[in-house]
Amino acid sequence: MDKIIKTCKVCPVGCELIINEDQSEPSGYHVEGNSCNRGKDFGIKEIIEPSRILTGRVLLKNGAMSRLPVKTTGVVPEDKIEECLKIFNSTEAISPIKRGTVIIKDILGLGVDVIAARKA
Ligand code: SF4
Known part of the structure; x- marks a missing residue:
């Protein structure tokens, strides 16, 4: 190698x-x-066992934009990324939201949360 x-x-x-x-x-x-x-x-x-901090967007209701940028609080194994992104796509957050607010707690039982990457 x-x-x-x-x-x-x-x-x-x-x-x-x-x-x-x-x-x-x-x-x-x-x-x-x-x-x-x-x-x-x-x-x-x-x-x-490759893994990474995952970023993405969830749907946002009542906000100035239609999607809220989010990120995981820890690394996600590569073989779970697709499953996590599907959950992002089916999750809806409601404005107002502070940066750092937990949007999805303990996603897939991986021990990491998904939090708002900005206020909205
Ligand atoms: S945890 Fe922080 S200080 Fe330690 S090796 Fe990684 S980046 Fe460097």
């Missing part, structure tokens, strides 16, 4: 991670560029 470069999405710092195969590591991968261990775990998980 060639080295893989990923941006850590665990916190807003956004460290650039360089991930290489390394059989001397218990995980089989060596991660550089991380400022903390959470970044190392994120980098390894991104190779073994």
Whole structure:
């Protein structure tokens, strides 16, 4: 495997991670560029089980716009993204909504919420 470069999405710092195969590591991968261990775990998980913060839109009622931008509060496994987007498409929020308001609690039981990305 060639080295893989990923941006850590665990916190807003956004460290650039360089991930290489390394059989001397218990995980089989060596991660550089991380400022903390959470970044190392994120980098390894991104190779073994890719996932990402999901963004999208839900329907908005009584607002100045017809759709409300939303995002997940944590990462969603790649194989669950399509299912989550279907739920986004069938969800309706009612204005007024503050930024950060939980729109969908614990989506698919993944332990992450879907929140409003802006006020509306
Ligand atoms: S490696 Fe640590 S400091 Fe850097 S973005 Fe990830 S969580 Fe934040």
